[in-house]
Amino acid sequence: MKAIRLHAFGGPENLTLEEVDTPIPARGEVLIRNRAAGVNPIDWKTCSGGGASAFIGELPYIPGWECAGTIEALGDGVSEFSVGDEVFGFLRFPEAAGCYAEYVCAPINQIAKRPQALSVEAAGSLGLAGLTAWQALHDKAGIQAGQRVLVLAAAGGVGHLAVQLAKAAGAHVIGTASSANQDFIASLGCDECIDYTSANLSVSLRDIDIIIDGVGGATAIEALPCLKSGGVMVTLPSVTAAEVAQAGEKSGYQVMGIRVEPNGADLAKLAALAETGQLTLSLAQALPLAEAGEAHRLSASGHQRGKLVLTLA
Ligand SMILES: NC(=O)c1ccc[n+]([C@@H]2O[C@H](COP(=O)([O-])OP(=O)(O)OC[C@H]3O[C@@H](n4cnc5c(N)ncnc54)[C@H](OP(=O)(O)O)[C@@H]3O)[C@@H](O)[C@H]2O)c1
Numbered sequence: 001m002k003a004i005r006l007h008a009f010g011g012p013e014n015l016t017l018e019e020v021d022t023p024i025p026a027r028g029e030v031l032i033r034n035r036a037a038g039v040n041p042i043d044w045k046t047c048s049g050g051g052a053s054a055f056i057g058e059l060p061y062i063p064g065w066e067c068a069g070t071i072e073a074l075g076d077g078v079s080e081f082s083v084g085d086e087v088f089g090f091l092r093f094p095e096a097a098g099c100y101a102e103y104v105c106a107p108i109n110q111i112a113k114r115p116q117a118l119s120v121e122a123a124g125s126l127g128l129a130g131l132t133a134w135q136a137l138h139d140k141a142g143i144q145a146g147q148r149v150l151v152l153a154a155a156g157g158v159g160h161l162a163v164q165l166a167k168a169a170g171a172h173v174i175g176t177a178s179s180a181n182q183d184f185i186a187s188l189g190c191d192e193c194i195d196y197t198s199a200n201l202s203v204s205l206r207d208i209d210i211i212i213d214g215v216g217g218a219t220a221i222e223a224l225p226c227l228k229s230g231g232v233m234v235t236l237p238s239v240t241a242a243e244v245a246q247a248g249e250k251s252g253y254q255v256m257g258i259r260v261e262p263n264g265a266d267l268a269k270l271a272a273l274a275e276t277g278q279l280t281l282s283l284a285q286a287l288p289l290a291e292a293g294e295a296h297r298l299s300a301s302g303h304q305r306g307k308l309v310l311t312l313a
Helices: 041-047 125-140 157-168 179-188 215-224 238-251 266-277 291-301
Strands: 002-006 015-019 030-038 066-074 086-090 103-107 111-112 148-152 171-175 191-195 208-213 227-235 254-256 283-288 307-311
Touching: 015 041, 015 171, 015 291, 015 307, 030 086, 030 125, 030 291, 041 125, 041 148, 041 291, 041 307, 066 103, 066 125, 086 125, 086 266, 111 157, 111 266, 125 208, 125 227, 148 157, 148 215, 179 191, 191 307, 208 215, 215 227, 227 238, 238 254, 238 307, 283 291, 291 307
Parallel strands: 148 171, 148 208, 171 191, 208 227, 227 254, 283 307
Antiparallel strands: 002 015, 030 066, 030 103, 030 307, 066 086, 086 111
């Protein structure tokens, strides 16, 4: 099969398209003929030697944690899925999953049936970003109907899904984005849209129950005074999580980090919301697998609207 491989940590130029052996599903796994591999910032961070690089084992490494496609074969003991099922997944994180490839083996508790409402490209970009938003809002912050939720980086891969999931949970949602993305975040359902290039959040916003922070660092720290007493910030970028938590502790705000976890049951909840029209996934760009390096360059620019995806024939 064709796969993207990394032989030495470094920039996007280190990603090469190669011919490798097709994997064989172990007990409790399925083999997926992969049609779409979502791209996330953790992908290029890991390939450059940061991110999840401590967990991926020996190089060469096939990047990617998100996939969608058709089940081609079943490992022993699998009765929950059948050959021919259309599925999507978020696999093995933070260990290597190998989704930038034509075939990928998936543990059955880390996949779900693809909702008909989503294209294979959209479903193949949903797993990691969608579960991050879901787990941050529900498992970490315990979102309740009527709460005021602020999403920093509401136009990004995680943020644009967090806005929709918070709306689906009955929250009043405020999103931040640049001027160019104000209409986009309004279309996702934001009740209030803030242009971060001209507004000072800590002056203009108060009484927030939950902040989902997709930016980190100084931006996250400046947003802390928006929280009401008892409110919580879930900060996503792990590289600044300790610094933001420390700033929160010093000034009496509750800050939590997160590491998103694969979870097939949670994927099925996202799929159900997609089927009822409450959740959609916006694609910034779809590129062929061979252009994984270009996808990493685009992701590293930090200004994608929605998700980047690699497509496989
Ligand atoms: N801990 C975890 O388990 C976990 C899981 C997933 C992601 N993450 C991390 O969370 C972060 C966000 O992930 P992502 O996939 O959503 O990233 P992304 O898609 O690359 O985010 C891009 C978005 O960020 C927005 N943005 C950039 N600077 C901003 C600012 N100062 N204020 C508001 N918006 C800003 C951009 O909007 P404009 O173009 O309008 O500026 C763009 O739409 C990344 O650092 C990622 O690694 C962590």
